[in-house]
Amino acid sequence: MVFIFIDINLVTFEIKARLITITGPRGSLTRSFRHASITIIKMGKQRIMLEKVNSTTRDVALLNTISSHITNMIKGVTKIEKLFGGLEKRNYSFPQGVTIRPSGLLKDEYYVEGNDIELVSRSGIRSLVTVSLFFARDV
Known part of the structure; x- marks a missing residue:
């Protein structure tokens, strides 16, 4: 199992079936990660957890890519x-x-x-x- 945690400040987010909507002071962005067989969990008000069971090196790379996309979305609606x-x-x-x-x-x-x-x-x-x-x- 591989876990990646993303801490979020100044934005609100909604997760529904691997579809993430992030809303901040500059607007909102929506992105679908349905192509990836991962689990995205909302942990509290300011944390997202990405999880992959029985992961290979390629799966870990995919998790890191999705983490970067989410981080870029957060930067886009705040900065x-x-x-x-x-x-x-x-x-x-x-x-x-x-x-x-x-x-x-x-x-x-x-x-x-x-x-x-x-x-x-x-x-x-x-x-x-x-x-x-x-x-x-x-x-």
């Missing part, structure tokens, strides 16, 4: 993360839940913000890849 800067004007379409704002310190720097760290990261990387491909052309 603001800043990512991505640029040098010239560009037009991009970003998914719903991701906001863009100028930094105020530098004229060409922008912050990509959102509750879901995966959407924010994916948006920033997609923008960077587009810019890299554009500048790599032989024009």
